[in-house]
Amino acid sequence: MVAKKEIFIIAFVVLFIFAAIILMQTTKFKETITGYASSTQQTNVSIAISGVNPITIFVWNSSFAGGIDPIEENSKTIQFNVTIWDPDGVADINTTSVSVNITRGTVLTSRYNSSCTTISGQSNATAQNFSCTISMWYWDSIGAWNINVSAKDLGNTSYINNASQNFSYNQLQSIKIDPKSLTWLAVSLGATNQTSNNDPTTVNNTGNYNASTKLAINGINLHGQTTTSEFINVKNFSIFYATGVGPPPVECNGTLLTNGTDVAFTWSVLEAGNLSASQAQQQVYYCINKVPTSISSQTYSTLNAGSWTIKLT
8 A cells, every 4th residue: 555655646746747837838939929028129229420520611703803993982793602521521511601791901990791692403312502792882982802601500509701802992092072052142342251051062982091181172263253353363362171250260261272183181081981971071171361452343263264173182
C-alpha cells in the first residue's frame, strides 16, 4: 500500500510540473503578442540644421558714375541694385529684411529705406537681386555719401552689413525770387528815403550751394516810359537785409547800386535748407535815397533799358 501511495504522489508532482511549464509558455506567448514584454522603447531621432552660413551682400549701380545731380526745389529718387548671395540657397534669404541707409559726413545726415524689393526674374539657386530706392532732397549736402545695406537670412538671423560703397551728390546752384516785380508809391521830385511798398524780395535757395555772401544784384538806370532820354540813376537806390522806421529807415543806409554792375550782398546769409521749414531764404529791402529834381513827372521803369537781376556769384 505504501508503494502505491508513493507512486501516486510522484505522478501528481510530475503532472503539476508539466502543467506549470505549459502555463508559463502560454503566458509568455500572450505577453509577446500584446506588447507588454517591455516598459521602454527606443526611437531614432534626426534634425537638419539649415542656414548656418551667413549671407553676402553686393551693391552695384553703374548710374553712380559721375555722381547724382539734385533737382531744383524737389526730391531726386535714386536706385540701388543689391545682390544677396546665400550658400544655403535662395530660399533661405529673408527677403523682407533688406534695407539701405545712406549717410553724409560727421553730422550723419541720413536717408533711409526699409522696403527694398525683389527684382522679378533676377535670381538663381543661391542669389536674389533687389531694388532699393531712396529720395534725396535739393538741399542735401554736396560730396560723398556712404551706402550701408543690411540684410539677414532665415537660418542665420544675424544682420549682415555692407558699407563699402559710396556715391557723390553733385552741387546745384539755383535761386528763385518772390515777388518778381518791385514798386514804389508815387514819390515827389526831391523826396528822400522813400522805401518800396512791396518789398522785401525773398531770395530762395533752391539748390544745395551755400550762397551766403554769394549774392549780387545788377541794377539798371530807370528810364522814363514817355520821355526815354530821362532816367533815374540807379546809384540813388540802396538795399539791405532789414527794414526799420528810422529816420532814415535802415535800408536807406544800405548797399548802394551801380548801373550795369554786379554789386555783392556781402551781408547775405543763404545756406542750403528746406524752404518748407522757412530755411534757405534771404530778404532784401529797397530804398530810393533821393528822387532827382531834374527829371519830369512820368513813370520810370526797367521797361526800356532792361530788368534788374539778382544772381549767384
